[in-house]
Amino acid sequence: MPGHDRPTAYYDGACPLCAREIDFYRRQKGADQVCWVDIGDIASAHVAPDLPRAEALARFTVRDVDGSLVSGSEAFVRIWMCLPRFRWLAKLFEVQPFAWLLGQAYRLFLEVRPRLQALAARVETQGLRN
Numbered sequence: 841m842p843g844h845d846r847p848t849a850y851y852d853g854a855c856p857l858c859a860r861e862i863d864f865y866r867r868q869k870g871a872d873q874v875c876w877v878d879i880g881d882i883a884s885a886h887v888a889p890d891l892p893r894a895e896a897l898a899r900f901t902v903r904d905v906d907g908s909l910v911s912g913s914e915a916f917v918r919i920w921m922c923l924p925r926f927r928w929l930a931k932l933f934e935v936q937p938f939a940w941l942l943g944q945a946y947r948l949f950l951e952v953r954p955r956l957q958a959l960a961a962r963v964e965t966q967g968l969r970n
Contacts, residue, residue, distance in 0.1 A: 846873050847918050848903040850887055850896045854880030856960040857953070858900075865919060873922040899950070913939070913946040 852858045859880075865871060879887050879896050887896045891909060895901070902915040910918055913933070920930035933942045 845905060846875055847905060847922060848875040848877055849915070849919055850877050850879050850891065850901045850903075852880045852897050853878035855957055856964045857957050860960070865923065868923045868925055870923040870925075874919060912950075913942040916946075917942070 849862070851862045853862070862876065865874075866876060877887070879893060882893060885893055887893050888903070891901065891903075895911075899911040900915045901909060901911040902918045903909055904918060917930045917933050917939075920926035920933075932938050
């Protein structure tokens, strides 16, 4: 499996919204402490033996160094812990009630995500025309 000694972040590089966000994180100090895996072009049903592609596309997923999978807001906290600039945020959202609040915000984001993806795609398309 990728990144045995570091967390592995599975992201959808085909999604303009996701790609922008991950590009931002990949430019941060500490990003080399994460194995970044773009699953946008993976055609198989599974990204990893225990991670269906559909599940990885539906929610941001990270494999921790111990091999466990976390997704959603927990996955962001794992990534933020690797990035010195965001570590304070990770520590904040590891404790209650902040962890719960971040989880709720992520669930809300998932509801509006299709519209945001469409908007990001339109902006990207229009930007290419100009």
